[in-house]
Amino acid sequence: xxxxxxxxxxxxxxxxxxxxxxxxxxxxxxxxxxxxxxxxxxxxxxxxxxxxxxxxxxxxxxxxxxxxxxxxxxxxxxxxxxxxxxxxxxxxxxxxxxxxxxxxxxxxxxxxxxxxxxxxxxxxxxxxxxxxxxxxxxxxxxxxxxxxxxxxxxxxxxxxxxxxxxxxxxxxxxxxxxxxxxxxxxxxxxxxxxxxxxxxxxxxxxxxxxxxxxxxxxxxxxxxxxxxxxxxxxxxxxxxxxxxxxxxxxxxxxxxxxxxxxxxxxxxxxxxxxxxxxxxxxxxxxxxxxxxxxxxxxxxxxxxxxxxxxxxxxxxxxxxxxxxxxxxxxxxxxxxxxxxxxxxxx
Numbered sequence: 008x009x010x011x012x013x014x015x016x017x018x019x020x021x022x023x024x025x026x027x028x029x030x031x032x033x034x035x036x037x038x039x040x041x042x043x044x045x046x047x048x049x050x051x052x053x054x055x056x057x058x059x060x061x062x063x064x065x066x067x068x069x070x071x072x073x074x075x076x077x078x079x080x081x082x083x084x085x086x087x088x089x090x091x092x093x094x095x096x097x098x099x100x101x102x103x104x105x106x107x108x109x110x111x112x113x114x115x116x117x118x119x120x121x122x123x124x125x126x127x128x129x130x131x132x133x134x135x136x137x138x139x140x141x142x143x144x145x146x147x148x149x150x151x152x153x154x155x156x157x158x159x160x161x162x163x164x165x166x167x168x169x170x171x172x173x174x175x176x177x178x179x180x181x182x183x184x185x186x187x188x189x190x191x192x193x194x195x196x197x198x199x200x201x202x203x204x205x206x207x208x209x210x211x212x213x214x215x216x217x218x219x220x221x222x223x224x225x226x227x228x229x230x231x232x233x234x235x236x237x238x239x240x241x242x243x244x245x246x247x248x249x250x251x252x253x254x255x256x257x258x259x260x261x262x263x264x265x266x267x268x269x270x271x272x273x274x275x276x277x278x279x280x281x282x283x284x285x286x287x288x289x290x291x292x293x294x295x296x297x298x299x300x301x302x303x304x305x306x307x308x309x310x311x312x313x314x315x316x317x318x319x320x321x322x323x324x325x326x327x328x329x330x331x332x333x334x335x336x337x338x339x340x341x342x343x344x345x346x347x348x349x350x351x352x353x
Contacts (some may be wrong), residue, residue, distance in 0.1 A: 029348035034061050034070045040341035042193035044088035045332030051339045052094045054083025064091045075119045075255045083191030085135045099190040102130035120137045122168040133188035134196030141167045144223050148187045157182040180228045183211035192292040194243040194332035205276055207254055209240015231270050231279040243293040250275045255304050257290030262307040275290040282317030295333040297352050303342055342345050
């Protein structure tokens, strides 16, 4: 009884510490996962190495695990799920090794269609997203033939991925020396609303955010206060409205290194302001919005929660994840060696 009263007192004083921990799932594969797309509290799709996909349609009670035919060499670094039956999977890897591909399923992973592939040297897809089930965008680091005037390689679709059209390089801002996106967790490209899209970068002097309000036809770019560098920059991004968004990042070669790793915008990405360093510190790769406007962020260094828009952070645990998606307080997180976890926030 005394122990129960002490636990209750601890919860009242530090309520975040009494939240349920991540519940590890058994999905029947040792593939490494770096992307998850959450449609609802019950529906989530996950992509991984060796052409692996994982899916639940009942909130994690059961899991379907499979391999996309003829895609065993593909590393699915981003996935966009439309519903329980429909999802797009993007393979990240050198195009010259036939790893730059986009697949789609319309029947819950029973059959797959290869929508797009290229062997253009230097193309390496970093992210894919869709405004709706017809209009989408995918982007890559600059191809080898763009070394002089370095710009993203981008494609859009208006017919559900059946065809893809390149965005003219003349419409894109120049990139800084060594600037690129980190194809780490499928969160460096995000869309919101009917036409807005943002891309987060690293590798340059500072992390930067590229933004478009017309589905990629024209672009602007803004510098954030988060540092860049060879292995440093922005890894995760999420917009909660057309105006309010947050970026997180760090150094993927020094995952525990403390330092500035989160910033917020309230004007659609034109300007960015530092928020507090997360707890635990270090690399963060994905961020999500929970009920009551709380923020949740994950990375190899652990999970952090904020109830005040990043002014302060509470450590939830030190379990490492690469990506996360949430819907109505139910969150799915993924990581290396088949790691999948679920947590439900009230």
